[in-house]
Amino acid sequence: MRNIETRHLRYFIAVAEEGSIIAASRALNITQPALSRQVQDLERAIGAPLFERHAKGVQLTDAGASLLHDAKQSLLQLEQARDRAYRIAQGQTGSFSLGIMPSYLASPVTLAILAHFREHNPEILLCIEPLLSLQQAQAIRSEELDGGIMAWRTPDDASLSGIALYRERFVLAVPAQHVAPAKRPRRLADIAGERFVWFNREKSSAQHSLLIAACAKAGFTPHIVQIGTDTPTILGLVAAGMGCALVPASSQLHAPPTIAFIALADLTDEVDIELVYSAARRSPRVQRFIESVRHVTGTKAKHARGKA
Incomplete structure (x- = not known):
């Protein structure tokens, strides 16, 4: 016999804890001869006796006492590993x-x-x-x-x-000190002459295309002076006075206080914000x-x- 199986360890622990093969066979609900063979198989696999047999039962040898500790740890770790695997399979961990x-x-x-x-x-x-x-x-x-x-x-x-989680529209972001109530823009055409901070065309092509089309519909091509990779970067450039920007309305939730946001009447396109996952x-x-x-x-x- 080359391999030690978990059943050998369970049988060995039962005999060690009961102090008797007869008592252990009753607890395990297997015959005494079958249990004795399993213990002997384990001793042969280890190459050393695990019990001293006497008339009243069995007593652990030094090798048996060492194995008892390790066997309990091994079975506990196996049980924990099985439980972890099950919980992972169920999405619980x-x-x-x-x-x-x-x-x-x-x-x-x-x-x-x-x-x-x-x-x-x-x-x-x-x-x-x-x-x-x-x-x-x-x-x-x-x-x-x-x-x-x-x-x-x-x-x-x-x-x-x-x-779909919610729908998002776009708003105009401008440096707050540049907004005079009397000159507050109402429509896209009102900002045709402004300098713009814009989304990177390669990394945000759909957003770039939608906003370019909205400006074209309003009769102008935006004068882009700065490019930003993402919305926080664009907001930082707006706050620094580099220009204005058309950004998602949710940008207001984390924008610097030096930026003002204005909803434009004809900037009405909305996009779905979604949880996306593999089909x-x-x-x-x-x-x-x-x-x-x-x-x-x-x-x-x-x-x-x-x-x-």
Whole structure:
């Protein structure tokens, strides 16, 4: 016999604790000869006697006493490992990696979802990655992220599914000291001559295209003087007086106090902010996060499509 199996350890522990093969066989509900063979097999595998036999029962040898301690630890660790594996399979523990666009992290809806998930899944480690939508989509496809809170999901991308959280519109962000009540812009045409801080065309192509089209409809092409990778960067440039910007309305939740936000009457396009996840691979932890999303938003099993 080369291998020691868990049954050998369980039988050995029972005999050691009962102090008798007869008593242990009764406790284990197996025959005395069968139990004796199992103990002998274990002794042969170890190469040393584990018990001293006498008329009243058995007594552990030094080797047996050492094995008893280790056997109990081994079975305990095995039980814990099995329990951990089961809880991971059920989505009760492990880690959940979530991408979030920086401008959406402070949204009340996002915060409520995160709080609900934490309350109901305290053993799951929630890992937040601030990423742009394009980066999130790529990371979800490659399984680097379990999901993401993002906009601009391509509607014909069958690799991703999404659940709408809320809809977002755009507002004008300007340095607060530059806004005079009498000259407060009302429509896009009112800011045609301004300098703009704009989103990176390569990294935020859908957002870039939507805002360029809105300006074109209003009769002008924006004079872009600075480029920002994400909304917090753009807001920082606006606060520094580099220009004005068209940003998601939720940007107001984390903007510097030196920035004023103005809703323009004809800047009405909205985008879906979604929880996005792999259409092919939905782990139990993803399902648990979806449950938190549905609890907070009141949505059912329907998927919203983001605008390209």
